[in-house]
Amino acid sequence: MGAHEATGSVDDLVAIYANALPQVYGYVLSRCRSVAAAEDITAEVFMAAVDGLERQAAPVPTVAWLVGIARHKLVDHWRRTEREQRNLAATAGGAIDDPWPEVIHVDAVHAVLGQVSGPQRAALVLRYLDGLPVTEVAKCVGRSVHATEMLLVRARSALRRLYLEEYGDDG
Secondary structure, eight states, X not given: OOTXXXXXXXXXXXXXXXXXXXXXXXXXXXXXXXXXXXXXXXXXXXXXHHHHHHHSOOBOOOHHHHHHHHHHHHHHHHHHHHHHHTTTSOOOOSOOOOXXXXXXXXXXXXXXXXXXXXXXXXXXXXIIISOOOHHHHHHHHTOOHHHHHHHHHHHHHHHHHHHXXXXXXXX
């Protein structure tokens, strides 16, 4: 940080907490679709923010800064979930070439998104819900750009397959 850039404090975080909490929670909930997980992740976001402000010269806290932390916490959550579920469910092999149905229901897509593996779900959310370019998604998920592109291909295929299995062409 340059000499003229303001650094934040825990007091600054406390000052924006009431305004930031519903925004951060809403961001997290819309991506993980589980109230319990959203509450836990939101708590992790604020704990990480406090930790960051106490440990190093961090910027003055803003909602955007907290949402950036939330992105990372969501990726961590999906990785943990994936590790926990790895031995519980067998993954389906092969790509499905079926087209998407003409009518796609957003709630149905969110429902099947929860069934996609953690790394795939993270990549899909960061790329298509958050609108990040592949290079930024790669940084967030800790993979190379090429590996992230392949992950997105597999993720879209898995999402399409799960959607069609669950809802068919009727949606």
